[in-house]
Amino acid sequence: MNVHQAIAPYGSWKSPITTERVAGSAVGLGQIILDGSDIYWNEMRPAEGGRHVIQRWRDGAVDEILPAPFSARTRAHEYGGGAFVVDNGTLYFSNDRDQLLYRLAPDSSPQAITSGANRRYADGVIDRQRRRLLCVCEDHGTDGEPVNTIVAIDLEGGHEPHVLLSGQDFYAAPRLSPDGRQLAWLSWNHPDMPWDGTELWLADMGPDGLPANPRHVAGGREESVFQPQFAPDGTLYFVSDRNNWWNLYRLRENRIEALMSMDAEFGLPQWIFGMSTHAFDSTQHLVCAFNRGAAWQLAMLDTDTLRLEEIETPFSDISHVVAGHGKAVFAGASPNLPASIVRLDLTTHRYEILRASTNDVPDAGYLSAPQALAYPTSRGDTAHAWYYPPANRDFRAPGEEKPPLLVMSHGGPTSAASRALSLRTQYWTSRGFAVLDVNYRGSTGYGRAYRHQLDGQWGVADVEDCIAGARCLVEHGLADEYRLAIRGGSASGYTTLCALTFHRLFRAGAVYYGVSDLEALARDTHKFEARYLDRLVGPYPERSDLYHERSPIHHVDRLSCPVIFFQGLEDKVVPPDQTEKMVNALRKRNIPVAYVAFEGEQHGFRRAENIQRALEAEFWFYSRLFGFTPADPIAPVMIENF
Template sequence: MPTTAPKTASYGAWKSPITSDLIVAQAITLSEVRLDDGAIYWLEGRPQERGRSVVVRAGGGGADVDVTPVPFNVRTRVHEYGGGAWFVDKGVLYFSNFADGRLYRLEAGGVEPQPLTPEPSGQSGGWRFADGIIDGSRNRWIGVREDHTAGGEPVNAIVAVDLAGRGGEPGNILVGGHDFFSSPRLSPDGHRLIWLAWDHPNMPWNGTTLYLAELDDAGAVSGEPEIIAGGPDESIFQPEWSPDGNAVLFVSDRSDWWNLYRFELATLASRPILPMAVEFGAPQWVFGMSTYAFAGPDRIVCTYSEAGLWRLGVVDLAADTLRTLETPFTQFASVRADGERVVAIAGAPSLPASVVEFDLRTSRHRILKKATDILDQTDLGIADYLSSVEAVEFPTTGGNTAFGLYYGPRNPDYKGPASEKPPLLVKVHGGPTSAASSTLNLGIHYWTSRGIAVLDVNYGGSTGFGRAYRDRLRRNWGVVDVDDCVNGGRFLIERGLVDPKRMVITGGSAGGYTTLAALAFRDFFQGGASHYGVSDAAALARDTHKFESRYMDWLIGAYPEEEELYRERSPLFHAERLSKPVIFFQGDEDAVVPPNQTEAMVDALRSRGTPVGYLLFSGEQHGFRQAANIKRTLDAELYFYAIEVFGTGLTF
């Protein structure tokens, strides 16, 4: 807490204790909570260990325990984005190791994981595994396998891996015939299997099909699988069996909103549960996502999004009623339940992502692990430097409304000159089918504590606002998203909150594309940063991984039939229109947006004398996980803006 009057200094030149060193030293990522026999597990991503992901078990009053030993990295590259790389059953851990893609088993209390699948051989990519469950009666792992051994496009299937094997077999195919699979779930009696499947050009938030099949005594699919929900124009998310095995619950957007539904096996019919204009689902970019869980035979605990903020509730399935729980959190993920106990990843604008345990009897909660404990270190006083968040709605093109989260500058040690407005950094989320998170992000306060305002835009195409809002981006990528980012900035200018002459835009992946498109096709921003962003839409259609290889059909149009439209939307082919400073960040192992995308744009801009920065990081894929690289990226982007756009002193 400052003891002197704040100094007057130009916005953007304030000195802040929220440094890149502090951020990377303190922060981890938390994901994928699991409950097993009363124990709570979660996955930690550790930048300080070169991004290694570790399964951790809650200490139950003592110290938390790392379950997976060094050097194992619990991560899968199925769909490249992964998720669902591990599962715990009766204390035994089953996981995919990132280095070799193999499945491993680690006995309870064990120290040496044992391989269940073969090593990759030769130059092939081998096999990748995700989204597994255990079929205890048949002693096997059931999950999604992505086969890279034949070259060309990998083959996806649902397979069974014998747990009695010694790592010699990659599993037997149970279900194939579609481009993609997820969510295999075994009925409580082990006689039925459900799963999701979809085909090119759909993504899972565009159209998926929910299948049900009988299993014979040996565990093979018997007869023709039955379609019980979904199709090419309906998105199904997270199918689950009821505890008695008489029904299947799932989330569908057939009403325009991702709502809960119940399919009764007795009647072979589905009915909605509490139809509402809110979202009970989310885009399935990764495996293992969970927005609801059974907390008894006739009760589920769920999380739902309304106007971009999430809440936690309990649904009485017999009465079709929803009771919303009062919590301090505005973001939830990975919801699991066991009777009166619920665990989830939760966060809020002033609370970091945390593993949280909720008691349904008392409505109390307990934080088990935080992504950062920096706010607990009172000697640092970091809480005093956190900007509050304001959910904003603003008018945009076509008479529509768009949304965002606004963070004004805050630093108790400084104030800006009366004659000056702060610079604005417009932050563009990836996906583009994703959403801005309301969880505390020190990377945002890195900017606001230096006197730079931030607008995190939920442009048309973002999730959390219904399917019609998502569909605004259909064939309009590079138009609607750009318009909404520009109009968000104009909205703040009209409110007198920011300086129109010091506006920058930044984004990663799809957000990097929007950044480059905004700089090339609109004369509004004075600079920007592309983090592993797309510059040539046609090259992305030709040269990306299987999961997204036809996503561009929906975002722009059919390729190569509409190649001219791709060229029209690609910043690379309009580099002469991009005269503002840009800095680029790229991982050299990125299979989603390969380095040649960034390097072609860098070369085009440099040849025209445009101010350009370029940092290529060795050993990084799509998104940076290593502490040194995260630190360097933050500082380099600030340095670049300070020199090329803001005209301020350095404030590290």
């Protein structure tokens, strides 16, 4: 115990981790591309209204390549990803504002190479032989739902996109063999999501530039294939969960070979385009990242001997892996290192950080270290979570006081909680909150079987796991049973509302653009998720009874604790009317409620000022309900019926 610590109630501790620092740390580092020895990446900046900037590392210097106001973001599948590609110094990117594809040659300004207002493009690859770009196209200019295809676009522009592949509901990952003679791609159909069932296809590229002789390689309704990629010698590699875990495979002499069998995940749920967990430095050397025990590890696979050599790094979260010229580049993070673009020498294993999402990392004395927690939940199952105790070198609580607990769960719901340094989490723990970040049944990183424990149980199993986790901490004396709160956004917002509506454990909640009406979500959401709930809840409208039964909006009479809501008014994934209906229902029942809406925000807040305001408003809300005084002045938020 630090004898110099001041004694103050939990929640009232003064912390150097301000909302300004949290918003500043929210710089998003995404897609990475190698172009020769140059390294490019996509960077989302809240301070610029969420603009996506392309940065380039060359010979030790970092330059911003994309001029304002251009923003490299595609809205294909609404969530985007795979928004740019580079070839010999020329950048091709999707511009956020108009969703057109642009060409940016060195020492010139961006020039549009597509036209029309209804198409979105993603996941591109350059076809050098034919002077064209192959990519996924999502056409919103048709009657009914958008039409997805794989198209070819002339690199100089001036021509309509030429459709190469069509007929499936979804396409992703068009990839050319090194000699340009073969094309691989993924496709899937409603009601499957890409982490449920995808198909890997391979075709020959004819003299006319059209795919011919397509053949099914792997995948189906009950097998998820991830990231097809050709080795330099033309062998097709991919990730499949056919053995319960996303492991590595290859196609050789028309036969699929398993490269290894590990209780580890080499794949990810494909919420966005352009994801990468492996890359070739040479035909013999495959750099790969895998998730084992909820922690990511980098490794090198010898494709001849199939020997896997783990590479020690300080990073426990690894994504966007690329490789070449004896180097690997990836996005890495850890509990005490912020998300960063990392360049690693594959011979010496020395690394350098090219860009960090923030250079403003708090002193370790204000950081709470995540602890892995596995605990019993309903039906004899086990759930997983990361537990963060309160931590502030300057303060301790009086006597036997127990801390308020904030239970969080990830969105998706097919996703996972990360233990990477999050100043948003540390904002709470450094002020005296305990935090439980739950990887409920249905989360990724624990195999296909665990992922599918949420099938038919969304709004039930996830909620039970959040409740069981909170009770576990209370029973062990690590949380105050009278100051339990739950928060979440999007799918996690639905979990939050279900926990507050159908159970009586939590005393308060915060909902960020959360689902309150499953039927409205099933009817009104975008194409990518239009049939997502078929597996999570049941087929709609056949099981409309389940949708009604599990929708908090229809049971608001059972909600009896205060809730604060946050909503972007341009959200197409969870439209504002869902949140507003819930708020109005609470108003009518005289239950304390607060509503904070943001103009110009979509599904997830990108503007720094809105990130700050939301976090401060949520903290103010808890301070009023749990009876502590914030150490810093905070603009109050109106709590109706309080």
